[in-house]
Amino acid sequence: xxxxxxxxxxxxxxxxxxxxxxxxxxxxxxxxxxxxxxxxxxxxxxxxxxxxxxxxxxxxxxxxxxxxxxxxxxxxxxxxxxxxxxxxxxxxxxxxxxxxxxxxxxxxxxxxxxxxxxxxxxxxxxxxxxxxxxxxxxxxxxxxxxxxxxxxxxxxxxxxxxxxxxxxxxxxxxxxxxxxxxxxxxxxxxxxxxxxxxxxxxxxxxxxxxxxxxxxxxxxxxxxxxxxxxxxxxxxxxxxxxxxxxxxxxxxxxxxxxxxxxxxxxxxxxxxxxxxxxxxxxxxxxxxxxxxxxxxxxxxxxxxxxxxxxxxxxxxxxxxxxxxxxxxxxxxxxxxxxxxxxxxxxxxxxxxxxxxxxxxxxxxxxxxxxxxxxxxxxxxxxxxxxxxxxxxxxxxxxxxxxxxxxxxxxxxxxxxxxxxxxxxxxxxxxxxxxxxxxxxxxxxxxxxxxxxxxxxxxxxxxxxxxxxxxxxxxxxxxxxxxxxxxxxxxxxxxxxxxxxxxxxxxxxxxxxxxxxxxxxxxxxxxxxxxxxxxxxxxxxxxxxxxxxxxxxxxxxxxxxxxxxxxxxxxxxxxxxxxxxxxxxxxxxxxxxxxxxxxxxxxxxxxxxxxxxxxxxxxx
Amino acid sequence: xxxxxxxxxxxxxxxxxxxxxxxxxxxxxxxxxxxxxxxxxxxxxxxxxxxxxxxxxxxxxxxxxxxxxxxxxxxxxxxxxxxxxxxxxxxxxxxxxxxxxxxxxxxxxxxxxxxxxxxxxxxxxxxxxxxxxxxxxxxxxxxxxxxxxxxxxxx
Numbered sequence: 001x002x003x004x005x006x007x008x009x010x011x012x013x014x015x016x017x018x019x020x021x022x023x024x025x026x027x028x029x030x031x032x033x034x035x036x037x038x039x040x041x042x043x044x045x046x047x048x049x050x051x052x053x054x055x056x057x058x059x060x061x062x063x064x065x066x067x068x069x070x071x072x073x074x075x076x077x078x079x080x081x082x083x084x085x086x087x088x089x090x091x092x093x094x095x096x097x098x099x100x101x102x103x104x105x106x107x108x109x110x111x112x113x114x115x116x117x118x119x120x121x122x123x124x125x126x127x128x129x130x131x132x133x134x135x136x137x138x139x140x141x142x143x144x145x146x147x148x149x150x151x152x153x154x155x156x157x158x159x160x161x162x163x164x165x166x167x168x169x170x171x172x173x174x175x176x177x178x179x180x181x182x183x184x185x186x187x188x189x190x191x192x193x194x195x196x197x198x199x200x201x202x203x204x205x206x207x208x209x210x211x212x213x214x215x216x217x218x219x220x221x222x223x224x225x226x227x228x229x230x231x232x233x234x235x236x237x238x239x240x241x242x243x244x245x246x247x248x249x250x251x252x253x254x255x256x257x258x259x260x261x262x263x264x265x266x267x268x269x270x271x272x273x274x275x276x277x278x279x280x281x282x283x284x285x286x287x288x289x290x291x292x293x294x295x296x297x298x299x300x301x302x303x304x305x306x307x308x309x310x311x312x313x314x315x316x317x318x319x320x321x322x323x324x325x326x327x328x329x330x331x332x333x334x335x336x337x338x339x340x341x342x343x344x345x346x347x348x349x350x351x352x353x354x355x356x357x358x359x360x361x362x363x364x365x366x367x368x369x370x371x372x373x374x375x376x377x378x379x380x381x382x383x384x385x386x387x388x389x390x391x392x393x394x395x396x397x398x399x400x401x402x403x404x405x406x407x408x409x410x411x412x413x414x415x416x417x418x419x420x421x422x423x424x425x426x427x428x429x430x431x432x433x434x435x436x437x438x439x440x441x442x443x444x445x446x447x448x449x450x451x452x453x454x455x456x457x458x459x460x461x462x463x464x465x466x467x468x469x470x471x472x473x474x475x476x477x478x479x480x481x482x483x484x485x486x487x488x489x490x491x492x493x494x495x496x497x498x499x500x501x502x503x504x505x506x507x508x509x510x511x512x513x514x515x516x517x518x519x520x521x522x523x524x525x526x527x528x529x530x531x532x533x534x535x536x537x538x539x540x541x542x543x544x545x546x547x548x549x550x551x552x553x554x555x556x557x558x559x560x561x562x563x564x565x566x567x568x569x570x571x572x573x574x575x576x577x578x579x580x581x582x583x584x585x586x587x588x589x590x591x592x593x594x595x596x597x598x599x600x601x602x603x604x605x606x607x608x609x610x611x612x613x614x615x616x617x618x619x
Numbered sequence: 620x621x622x623x624x625x626x627x628x629x630x631x632x633x634x635x636x637x638x639x640x641x642x643x644x645x646x647x648x649x650x651x652x653x654x655x656x657x658x659x660x661x662x663x664x665x666x667x668x669x670x671x672x673x674x675x676x677x678x679x680x681x682x683x684x685x686x687x688x689x690x691x692x693x694x695x696x697x698x699x700x701x702x703x704x705x706x707x708x709x710x711x712x713x714x715x716x717x718x719x720x721x722x723x724x725x726x727x728x729x730x731x732x733x734x735x736x737x738x739x740x741x742x743x744x745x746x747x748x749x750x751x752x753x754x755x756x757x758x759x760x761x762x763x764x765x766x767x768x769x770x771x772x773x774x
């Protein structure tokens with residue numbers, strides 16, 4: 001019952017909205033959300049498809065738990081072929097959009113083709129319409145959100161939209177729902193923009209049913225108690241958000257700094273979760289107003305923040321949207337790192353301002369910050385001149401330069417358009433591709449794999465390009481979840497990474513947040529799904545689905561030219577040893593781990609999914 | 620002992636667990652649009668506020684109803700809708716100064732908080748104790764105690 005079993009297919013070329021049944025045979029194999037969306041993509045979009053052509057499709061899809069009372073059950077994913085990586089893109093978002101889609105009676109909304117002019121999609125229960133968006137094309141997400149709420153006269157309308165960068169082809173544009181939650185990575189917003197779609201708005205009043213309510217409440221209450229009893233999900237995340245990691249990772253010498261030239265950032269404590277709680281001089285308020293939860297979330301890690309009203313970015317800036325003078329989604333660890341540590345900037349208000357721009361205009365702060373950091377190194381090395389940057393002195397630690405670059409990317413103007421192509425294309429263009437800290441052209445997150453070895457293997461093999469959310473061995477190597485492993489050794493990391501990758505794929509297919517996995521294993525998820533959904537859902541079956549999803553993504557990527565040949569790390573991480581801190585002298589042991597990984601995956605020695613593995617997983 | 624719902628907006632994270640618990644108890648479905656309690660999110664201000672019926676003693680809704688479809692539950696103090704009597708005239712929705720009685724177009728009746736017969740699901744579902752169910756005579760007790768504690772000399 002937890003699937004509505006209905007799909008809304010929107011063909012923008014034809015201007016049609018069609019209902020069709022969800023493929024329940026595929027549900028048995030791929031569960032929902034990430035797995036099921038990827039199955040649809042692999043069946044409908046040939047791997048060679050140009051990501052920005054009308055032939056690409058976009059799948060906004062919920063999981064079976066989405067919209068229920070299970071903790072964190074508000075998630076949806078956007079699956080498409082990525083214009084940044086050329087591989088499968090799968091960006092997961094919280095907020096209140098996924099549950100609303102389910103409440104309106106849809107498991108998935110598919111966007112295909114391309115509209116001749118700017119449009120938005122309005123979905124009110126079973127009624128779907130394609131409506132003109134000329135008045136909001138060229139506007140920010142926040143402006144579009146206000147216009148849409150006013151137009152529909154509905155304060156409870158849920159909006160997912162793109163900003164100007166998504167319209168103009170910035171390759172790491174995000175889709176923002178509920179003003180500051182993002183399907184953030186791999187340029188899913190760019191694909192939406194390429195179809196001339198500004199927004200999808202939803203209103204659902206049908207509600208969500210579960211299969212066995214009594215068992216469901218027993219299972220979800222037990223699982224909520226596990227979250228409430230775990231120090232990470234009950235204390236660390238609500239109090240400090242993901243920023244709980246800033247000082248921890250810096251102290252272990254795995255904090256990428258100045259485009260990964262260094263692994264310890266002196267200013268880390270100034271941009272940490274703890275710093276966000278310190279009252280500032282100007283108005284006595286801390287950066288953090290409070291924590292906030294996404295739909296159904298009993299963790300509530302979200303940051304809600306303000307910028308110092310005396311800071312140069314907002315002082316006397318009446319041109320800015322009012323939220324810059326009030327609250328919006330604040331700094332998460334990845335954004336604080338990419339915009340801050342990686343660019344050598346320890347000004348928490350400048351980082352919050354840049355983060356607000358990412359919210360308002362729909363940008364991935366990881367790719368944005370990392371691309372600026374790469375450009376800074378190019379500038380300092382003389383590979384990039386002041387003429388190239390349009391007069392910006394792009395040195396590490398230059399706050400005004402980081403702010404200016406962010407504004408230019410958000411406006412998709414001038415030098416911003418070049419930065420908007422991401423670090424891989426940017427560094428290639430200026431003759432130094434080795435300075436892009438990326439895999440499959442997607443920028444790294446905030447963990448130096450020379451100091452956390454398992455993450456190097458994870459980045460290299462991540463199906464959506466470098467990412468921390470595909471196989472977060474940091475949990476084990478740093479936090480000791482579920483068991484503590486030594487971050488400096490490669491031994492055992494292939495199996496560890498595979499375990500995390502497969503379990504994560506199952507979590508991501510269920511409709512819940514991966515942050516629950518600090519406290520939950522698949523054993524906590526299975527009884528919730530089993531009570532929620534038709535069929536038998538055991539831990540073993542979920543583990544198998546996770547492995548199947550991972551292999552399906554890999555097979556798609558192989559055919560798209562993003563298979564084993566892209567399982568690489570930049571030379572800096574393989575050849576340049578960490579200079580100081582606990583990981584001093586270390587390089588990434590990828591060469592040791594990768595063959596072990598291929599073997600443990602049941603792939604060939606050159607990293608291809610074998611016929612045997614395909615047969616075992618029914619692929 | 621009569622009990623009251625007590626709301627502390629400072630503790631609310633806006634997760635809507637209460638809305639789902641309420642809609643499930645009342646309608647048998649997870650559906651925030653059918654919830655008798657609502658969470659209001661003020662983005663610029665960074666505030667979440669839960670809001671529902673306070674069960675007024677001299678209840679405007681009850682007095683306004685022309686068919687006596689809103690009745691006092693003497694055990695819980697709740698003003699409850701009698702669905703068999705309600706004609707969907709919506710006068711109570713106008714009479715309530717707080718907007719906490721609302722019309723449900725699907726059923727043609729009005730809906731409001733009935734304290735779940737004395738065991739409110741919203742309070743049980745709230746993960747941060749922003750919604751609690753307390754002795755109606757002492758809903759200010761904790762707040763008083765917090766202020767009283769300010770008299771303790773600093774060590």
